[in-house]
């Protein structure tokens with residue numbers, strides 16, 4: 499399972515990239531709004547910084563507008579994926595984009611039914627939003643598991659991109675369910691590496707090493 503960052507912050511992207519485990523990036527209009535810079539310049543910087551796929555979201559609400567915007571976004575880099583919402587207009591726009599050979603990521607997906615549509619429409623990725631389902635008292639992980647099972651039974655090759663992940667267990671369970679990609683905020687990315695036993699173990703190794711050298715110096 500590839501690990502993606504769900505951010506438009508170039509600093510966060512650079513840090514995760516330095517760890518050598520960043521598979522790609524997903525952005526959305528809310529994340530770009532946080533950066534308070536021109537979206538075009540932020541997108542360009544991310545596309546250059548990250549070798550993997552970067553999802554750039556359309557903001558038009560009608561099919562023609564989405565398709566036109568999607569064509570422009572796709573031209574920004576070979577690793578650009580056009581994010582379209584799972585709506586009738588989004589499906590129509592994706593159909594037009596696929597005819598031009600442009601890869602799409604269906605976003606705001608909340609049900610297995612919508613995920614079937616995304617696959618039948620030839621989406622490159624489908625993004626079920628786990629955390630937002632949990633927020634309304636539904637079971638986001640159960641929806642993801644069903645989507646992964648349906649895709650396996652049907653032989654769909656659309657990539658399942660587990661999105662709206664809020665904590666490390668979401669990431670672990672997504673991997674177990676068979677998701678192809680998990681996208682998460684930087685805070686969750688950092689939590690993946692943390693374990694108190696790693697920290698205390700490291701402290702103990704360092705202390706024992708120092709003590710050994712102290713004894714050797716005394717004996718010399």
Ligand code: E4P
Pocket residue numbers: 504524525526605625627629630661662663681
């Ligand atoms: C995915 O592509 C979305 O940008 C994202 O995961 C949404 O997450 P949120 O529910 O934390 O905003």
